[in-house]
Amino acid sequence: xxxxxxxxxxxxxxxxxxxxxxxxxxxxLVNRQVMSKKYDDSIALxxxxxxxxxxxxxxxxxxxxxxxxxxxxxxxxxxxxxxxKAKALALLGSFPSEEGSKKQYVKKLLxxxxxxxxxxxxxVHASVGIMFAKWGDPVSAERHLVLGNEKCPAFYAQMLFNxxxxxxHEDPALFIGRAVLKYLLVGSPADALQCLTKFMxxxxxxxxxxxxxFTIDGIRIPAYNSYPYLNYLHLLVxxxxxxxxxxxxxxxxxYPKKPEWESALAxxxxxxxxxxxxxxxxxxLSNLMSSLFTNxxxxxxxxxxx
Amino acid sequence: MSQVQIVRSFxxxxxxxxxxxxxxxxxxxxxxxxxxxxxxxxETPFPKEEFKNEEKKVHIIAKTVRPPVISASAEVSTSSTxxxxxxxxxxxxxxxxxSLRLLHKGKPLVNSKFLADYFDPEATEVSLQMFLxxxx
Numbered sequence: 001x002x003x004x005x006x007x008x009x010x011x012x013x014x015x016x017x018x019x020x021x022x023x024x025x026x027x028x029l030v031n032r033q034v035m036s037k038k039y040d041d042s043i044a045l046x047x048x049x050x051x052x053x054x055x056x057x058x059x060x061x062x063x064x065x066x067x068x069x070x071x072x073x074x075x076x077x078x079x080x081x082x083x084x085k086a087k088a089l090a091l092l093g094s095f096p097s098e099e100g101s102k103k104q105y106v107k108k109l110l111x112x113x114x115x116x117x118x119x120x121x122x123x124v125h126a127s128v129g130i131m132f133a134k135w136g137d138p139v140s141a142e143r144h145l146v147l148g149n150e151k152c153p154a155f156y157a158q159m160l161f162n163x164x165x166x167x168x169h170e171d172p173a174l175f176i177g178r179a180v181l182k183y184l185l186v187g188s189p190a191d192a193l194q195c196l197t198k199f200m201x202x203x204x205x206x207x208x209x210x211x212x213x214f215t216i217d218g219i220r221i222p223a224y225n226s227y228p229y230l231n232y233l234h235l236l237v238x239x240x241x242x243x244x245x246x247x248x249x250x251x252x253x254x255y256p257k258k259p260e261w262e263s264a265l266a267x268x269x270x271x272x273x274x275x276x277x278x279x280x281x282x283x284x285l286s287n288l289m290s291s292l293f294t295n296x297x298x299x300x301x302x303x304x305x306x
Numbered sequence: 307m308s309q310v311q312i313v314r315s316f317x318x319x320x321x322x323x324x325x326x327x328x329x330x331x332x333x334x335x336x337x338x339x340x341x342x343x344x345x346x347x348x349e350t351p352f353p354k355e356e357f358k359n360e361e362k363k364v365h366i367i368a369k370t371v372r373p374p375v376i377s378a379s380a381e382v383s384t385s386s387t388x389x390x391x392x393x394x395x396x397x398x399x400x401x402x403x404x405s406l407r408l409l410h411k412g413k414p415l416v417n418s419k420f421l422a423d424y425f426d427p428e429a430t431e432v433s434l435q436m437f438l439x440x441x442x
Contacts, residue, residue: 005402083404086389086417093385097354118334123418136354143341151423167350174348185340187331212310214317217325223313231313238317241325247316254312260346267343272327 004041008048015052023053023061030068039076043069047087054094063101066091070108080116088112089127097135106131122149133159146182146191153183153191157198165206172203173229174260180233181264184272189241193219196233203230217241228255236268245273364421364429368395368408368436376438384427389417399438407437 007029015022026049033042046069053062069091078084088109095102106128113121126148132141138159145156156179164175176199183192200222204210210222221234232255239247248269257265269275362384369377380394388408396403408415410424410432425432 082416082418083389086387089418089420090387090390093387119336134354136352138352139347146341147336163348163350163352166353167348170348170350174346178345181343181345182341185343186336187327188329189327190329212314214313216317216321221313221317223310225309228309228312231309235313235316235320238320241327242320242323243326244320244323247319247323250319251316258346264343264345267340 004044007041008045011045011049012052015049015056019053019056019058019061023049023058023065026065027068030072034072034075037076039072039078042072043076043078043084043087046072047091050091051094054091059094059096059099060101062091063095063099063105066095066105067101067108070105070112073112074108078112080113080121085113085121085123089124092127092131095131095135102131102135119147122147125149126152126155130155138163142178142182146179146186146188153179153195154198157195157202160195161199161202164203171229172199172227173233174258175199177229177233177258177261180237181261181268184237184240184268185264187271189237192237192240196237200230229258240268240272243272243274245275248273248275362427364425365431366391366395366421366434367431368434370436370438376436378436382421384420384422384425386421387417388415388419388421388424391415391421392417395436401438405439407439409435409437 011022011026011029014025026045030042030045033039033045046065050062050065050069053059053065070088072078073084073088092105092109095105109124110120110128113124119125125144129141129144129148129152132138132144133155141159142156145152145159157176160175160179164170164172167175176196179195179199180192183189183195197219204222208224208227211225212223214221214223216238223231232251235251236248239251266277270277363381364384365379365381367377367379369375376399378395378398380391380398382391382394389403392403392406392408395408396406399406412435413424415424415434
């Protein structure tokens, strides 16, 4: 057994005897290793210590060591290698929803992996998205699922289906529409369609048989008389794929825009159909009077709520 | 006009044109502000309990291919990473985690991936091929 392996074994034993003491011991050891630039040793110790603390349900201390591990990765300019990523994702999966440090860990994980590409690492985004869903934060999950890897559309569909299924009265299209619009906004009609198809499979399996099915582009499209906006979402994706402005305008006549989707649809219209919002001509006198006698209000454009 | 009739007529119209947009645009072209576009939330609270109950365990049996045949086994969650699986197997074999290579149906398993990425989620037992690398 190497010197480092025996240090790790001793640290694990100390953690099991006294988690607080063991945590402090590891921090002290790692501080010394980092000062001596022995980054590999400190990474091994932090990873092992954090894992053991999570097993012992000491998530506060485990979170602290996990965050320290991210700091060491960045300090050491550690590459996002398969092994380092594996350690980072294993720890991510160990955070319980009630642990307060989880978001800080996620922030550092994303910071570390941002160097891998313009939008970071797809596997990391997938894992972060899945964990946010497990922690009960679907809005945070969505941002990462749309940037995640190939397993995300199916997971996203399942997440939204579970949510829709919990609703007694809301239109299921309100749920899956979130994914369709978000995927269209990031330029991925393929993922929008994959997610929608998976959602519809789950919907059908729950006892909601379509009134008729159609086929286009080799894809099965279920049509429902009772759920018009589920139909609309399929047609929207197909029109977006074709950049078919005329068909989209016809769609608008049959399916008035849902208010929840206004901002997103405005951007989809611009990107796929070349339809830009009409800016009203400025009334200079009106604006001047308004600025003299009232406080200026917030802008009228879509505001980022996330 | 019924919904089915409306859909039929739109599908007929759309079939006349071919696709013009790629399946996905390249990542560097993604508009960052698009990710933050607000979409109105449903009223129904999100049911987080559904995901907590979906953790599944699978029994893994790993065996060396060449004689002498050595085996190890572990019961792990499908949401575990391959690295975590190796960490469960390595102590049984008295080897370092870095010496273990695992394959499933001839395909090497990557440490940063999850068991659920490789196996049928309904599987309760999975057999793997194992290679023990000589440590230098």
